[in-house]
Amino acid sequence: MTSPKREDRATALLIRGGRVIDPAAGLDTVHDVLIEQGKIARVGARLSAPQGAAVIEAADKWVCPGFIDMHVHLREPGHEYKETVATGTRAAAAGGFTAVCCMANTQPINDNRAVTDYIRAKAESEGVVRVYPIGAVTRGLEGKELAELAELAEAGCVAFSDDGHCVMNAELYRRAMEYTLPFGAPVISHAEDQMLSRGGCMNEGVVSTELGLAGIPAAAEDVMVARDVLLAELTGAHVHIAHVSTSGAVRLVREAKARGVRVTAEVTPHHLLLTEDAVRSWDANTKMAPPLRTRHDTEALIEALADGTIDCVATDHAPHALSEKEGEFDRAANGVVGLETAVALLLDRLVRPGLLSVATFVSRLSRDPARLLRLPGGSLGIGAPADLTLIDPDAALTVNPMDFKSKSRNTPFAGWSATGRPWKTIVGGTVVWEGS
Amino acid sequence: MGWTRKDLLTIRELEPAEILTLVDTAASLQEIAGREIKKVPALRGKTVVNLFYENSTRTRTSFEIAGKWLSADVINFSASASSAAKGESFVDTARNIAAMSPDVVVVRHSSSGAPALLARELTCAIVNAGDGAHEHPTQALLDLLTIREKKGHFEGLSVAIVGDIAHSRVARSNIHGMRKLGMTVTVAGPPTLIPPYAQELGCKVSYRLEDAIRDVDVIMMLRLQQERMHAGLIPSLREYSRYWGLTLDRLAAHARPDVLIMHPGPVNRGVELSPEVADGPYSVILDQVAKGVAVRMAVLLLLAGGRSGEAQ
Numbered sequence: 013m014t015s016p017k018r019e020d021r022a023t024a025l026l027i028r029g030g031r032v033i034d035p036a037a038g039l040d041t042v043h044d045v046l047i048e049q050g051k052i053a054r055v056g057a058r059l060s061a062p063q064g065a066a067v068i069e070a071a072d073k074w075v076c077p078g079f080i081d082m083h084v085h086l087r088e089p090g091h092e093y094k095e096t097v098a099t100g101t102r103a104a105a106a107g108g109f110t111a112v113c114c115m116a117n118t119q120p121i122n123d124n125r126a127v128t129d130y131i132r133a134k135a136e137s138e139g140v141v142r143v144y145p146i147g148a149v150t151r152g153l154e155g156k157e158l159a160e161l162a163e164l165a166e167a168g169c170v171a172f173s174d175d176g177h178c179v180m181n182a183e184l185y186r187r188a189m190e191y192t193l194p195f196g197a198p199v200i201s202h203a204e205d206q207m208l209s210r211g212g213c214m215n216e217g218v219v220s221t222e223l224g225l226a227g228i229p230a231a232a233e234d235v236m237v238a239r240d241v242l243l244a245e246l247t248g249a250h251v252h253i254a255h256v257s258t259s260g261a262v263r264l265v266r267e268a269k270a271r272g273v274r275v276t277a278e279v280t281p282h283h284l285l286l287t288e289d290a291v292r293s294w295d296a297n298t299k300m301a302p303p304l305r306t307r308h309d310t311e312a313l314i315e316a317l318a319d320g321t322i323d324c325v326a327t328d329h330a331p332h333a334l335s336e337k338e339g340e341f342d343r344a345a346n347g348v349v350g351l352e353t354a355v356a357l358l359l360d361r362l363v364r365p366g367l368l369s370v371a372t373f374v375s376r377l378s379r380d381p382a383r384l385l386r387l388p389g390g391s392l393g394i395g396a397p398a399d400l401t402l403i404d405p406d407a408a409l410t411v412n413p414m415d416f417k418s419k420s421r422n423t424p425f426a427g428w429s430a431t432g433r434p435w436k437t438i439v440g441g442t443v444v445w446e447g448s
Numbered sequence: 449m450g451w452t453r454k455d456l457l458t459i460r461e462l463e464p465a466e467i468l469t470l471v472d473t474a475a476s477l478q479e480i481a482g483r484e485i486k487k488v489p490a491l492r493g494k495t496v497v498n499l500f501y502e503n504s505t506r507t508r509t510s511f512e513i514a515g516k517w518l519s520a521d522v523i524n525f526s527a528s529a530s531s532a533a534k535g536e537s538f539v540d541t542a543r544n545i546a547a548m549s550p551d552v553v554v555v556r557h558s559s560s561g562a563p564a565l566l567a568r569e570l571t572c573a574i575v576n577a578g579d580g581a582h583e584h585p586t587q588a589l590l591d592l593l594t595i596r597e598k599k600g601h602f603e604g605l606s607v608a609i610v611g612d613i614a615h616s617r618v619a620r621s622n623i624h625g626m627r628k629l630g631m632t633v634t635v636a637g638p639p640t641l642i643p644p645y646a647q648e649l650g651c652k653v654s655y656r657l658e659d660a661i662r663d664v665d666v667i668m669m670l671r672l673q674q675e676r677m678h679a680g681l682i683p684s685l686r687e688y689s690r691y692w693g694l695t696l697d698r699l700a701a702h703a704r705p706d707v708l709i710m711h712p713g714p715v716n717r718g719v720e721l722s723p724e725v726a727d728g729p730y731s732v733i734l735d736q737v738a739k740g741v742a743v744r745m746a747v748l749l750l751l752a753g754g755r756s757g758e759a760q
Contacts, residue, residue, distance in 0.1 A: 216644055217644060217645060218644075218645045218648045220643075220644070221643040221644055221645050221646060221648065221649065222460070222620075222648075222649065223560055223561065223582055224560040224579075224580050224581030224582035224583070224615075224617055224620060225560050225561075225580070225581070225582075226581075227644065229644075294561035294564045294565060335537060338537075338539050338565075339537050339538045339539050339565070340538055340557070340559035340561065340562050340565065341559065341560065341561045342559045342560065342580070343559060
C-alpha cells in the first residue's frame with residue numbers, strides 16, 4: 013500500500029538534540045532519533061552516530077512523526093495545468109507533509125484500477141512524498157452506480173469518496189458503505205445537500221445578504237452529516253466526514269461518537285482560520301465548498317479539534333489556475349491550495365495562543381490521520397517508516413504565493429505572517445525538502 | 449462636500465454627505481432636460497464606456513443620454529455583441545477596454561461584485577450600473593432625488609419596500625441610502641423572497657402587505673421576476689398578485705392619502721401593481737425615469753473630474 017522506494021536506503025541518519033514529539037508514545041522531550049534502513053531505529057538520549065551516518069543538528073527544533081494530509085487534489089491525470097503529482101508532492105514536502113491522500117476527481121476519474129495504477133506509478137517515479145489514492149464511490153462521480161470498489165481497494169485506494177460531489181442517493185450510499193466493509197477503508201463523505209446548496213456560492217448569512225450573493229445554508233451540510241451518521245449506524249461502516257465547516261456538523265459528530273457510531277471527521281485550516289467576512293473582498297480565493305462560515309462555527313471547530321471530536325486536519329488542497337479564480341465571484345472555481353501554508357498558520361494562530369496544545373497539534377496531523385486510514389507512519393515507534401516532519405518553532409514566514417512549489421497560487425492567506433514553520437521533511441529516511 | 453472617490457460602487461460605503469452631494473448635483477442638472485439645446489461642454493474630450501453584461505433599456509439609455517448631454521464620447525459595449533460571446537473572460541475584456549484609455553466605465557453585470565473587480569483592475573473611474581443582487585447605486589440616488597422633490601426632506605420619512613427583496617439590488621442600495629439619510633425602512637414580501645438576516649441591514653421586516661404600507665410616506669414596489677416562480681419561491685403569479693399586488697382598494701384602505709408609489713421598472717402590470725395604481729395620482733414612476741438622466745449626469749460629472757458648477 014505504501015510507496016516503498018526509499019525504505020531501503022542504507023545511509024543512517026541521526027537527528028540530534030531536537031524536541032521529539034511523538035503523541036503515540038506520549039513522548040515530548042529532547043532526544044535523538046536514529047534512522048537506519050529507512051526506518052526508525054532508536055529514539056533516546058545521547059545516541060551515538062554509526063559510522064558514516066549523516067547528522068542533523070536539531071537543537072530548538074521539533075521532531076515529529078511525518079505529517080499526513082488525507083485530503084488533497086493532485087489534479088493528475090487530466091488537469092495538469094493546475095497541479096501534477098510532481099508539483100503537488102513537492103508542495104506537500106515544502107509544507108511539512110510526508111504523505112498525501114489524493115481525491116478521485118481527476119480526468120479520467122479515479123473510479124477504476126487503471127487510473128489508480130497510473131497515479132501510483134506517477135508517485136513512484138515523480139513524487140517526493142508518499143501518495144495514497146482515494147477511489148471514487150460511484151462511477152464517474154455521478155452518484156448513480158457503484159465504482160468497482162473491491163478492485164480499487166486491491167489497487168491501493170485507502171478510502172472511497174466522491175469528494176466534490178455528494179452521493180445524494182441515500183440507498184446507493186448505504187450500499188457503498190456495506191460493500192466496502194471488508195476492505196477496512198472508510199467512505200469519506202462530502203456532506204452537502206446539493207438541492208439545498210444549489211446556486212449558492214458562499215455561506216448563507218449576514219454577509220451573503222449584504223453582498224447579494226446566493227447563500228448555502230449550514231443546514232445543507234448538517235442534513236447530510238446527520239444522514240451519513242445514521243447510515244454509518246445502520247451499516248456499521250466507518251464514515252469519515254470531510255471538511256467539516258459548521259457547528260451543527262460538529263454537534264452531530266460529537267453525539268454520534270458518544271453513541272459509538274464509527275464516524276470520524278476532518279477540518280481544513282481555512283475553515284478554522286477564516287470566516288464569511290473574508291468574502292467581502294470579492295476575492296474568489298475565499299470561495300470553496302463548503303463555504304467559509306461564521307465566527308460561531310470557527311470557534312466550535314477549534315474546540316472540536318482540541319477535544320478530538322474532529323480527528324484530524326486536512327487541507328483540501330485544491331489547486332486552480334489564475335484564470336479560474338480572478339473573475340466574477342459566483343462564476344469562479346471552488347477551492348484553495350493549502351499544503352504550503354497549513355502547518356505554519358495553525359502553529360501561529362492555534363498553537364501559539366494556546367487554543368491547541370503542541371501534542372494535540374502534532375497528533376491531529378500525523379497519528380490521527382494514520383490511525384483512521386490505517387496508514388503506516390504517524391508515530392516514531394521503532395521500526396516505523398522514517399517519515400518525519402521537522403519544525404522550526406521560531407522561524408518567521410510571510411505567505412508569498414510566488415514562492416509556492418505548487419503550480420497554483422490560489423490561497424486566501426497571501427500576505428499572512430506566522431512564527432513557526434516546517435524546517436525539514438524526511439520521507440523514508442531521506443530529506444526530501446529543507447527550508448532555506 | 450466635495451467628491452474624492454475614484455469609483456461609485458455601492459451606496460453602503462458612502463457617507464451621508466457624499467450621497468447628498470450626488471443628489472444635490474443631480475438636482476441642479478435637471479434643468480438641462482428642459483433646454484432647447486440639451487448640451488453642455490463639461491465632459492468634452494472624455495470617453496465613457498457603457499459595459500453592459502446584462503440586458504437593460506432604461507439604465508443604459510439613461511447613462512448614454514447623460515454622457516451625451518455632457519458632451520462626452522459614449523461607447524456602448526454589450527455582452528452579446530462583444531467578445532464575451534466568444535468566450536473572452538470578464539477580466540480580459542476589462543483589460544482590453546482599459547487599454548483604450550476610457551475616463552469612465554459604466555458596468556452592469558449579473559454577478560455581484562463584478563464592478564469591484566473592475567475597479568481594482570482599472571485605473572479609470574468605475575460606475576456600478578447594477579451588479580447581481582448586490583447594489584444599484586444610481587437607481588437609489590434617483591429614487592432619493594424623487595422622494596426629496598416630492599416630500600421636501602428625508603429625515604423622519606418611512607418607506608416600505610415590497611416584493612422580491614432577496615434578489616433585488618435596488619432594495620439593497622435604497623435600504624443603505626435611506627437609512628443613512630434618516631429614513632426608516634420596512635421590507636415586505638413572502639418569507640421566501642426576504643433574504644436571511646434582513647434586519648441586519650437595518651430595516652424592519654413584514655410578511656403582510658397591509659401592515660407594511662400602513663402610514664408610510666413611500667411605497668416602493670419591486671418587479672417580480674417570473675424565474676422566482678419556477679425556482680419554487682412562490683406558488684404562482686396569481687397567488688402572489690392576490691396577496692402582494694398593490695391595488696387602489698388596498699391603498700385606500702391602508703395607506704396614507706399622500707403616499708408616493710415608486711417602482712424601479714419595468715412594471716409587471718397586474719402582478720405587483722394594478723394598472724390604476726401604476727398610472728394613478730400617487731405614482732411617481734415616470735418622474736423616477738426622468739431623474740435617472742440627471743443623476744447619471746451628476747455621477748459622470750463628479751467622477752470624470754469636472755465640477756458641478758461648470759455645467760451651470
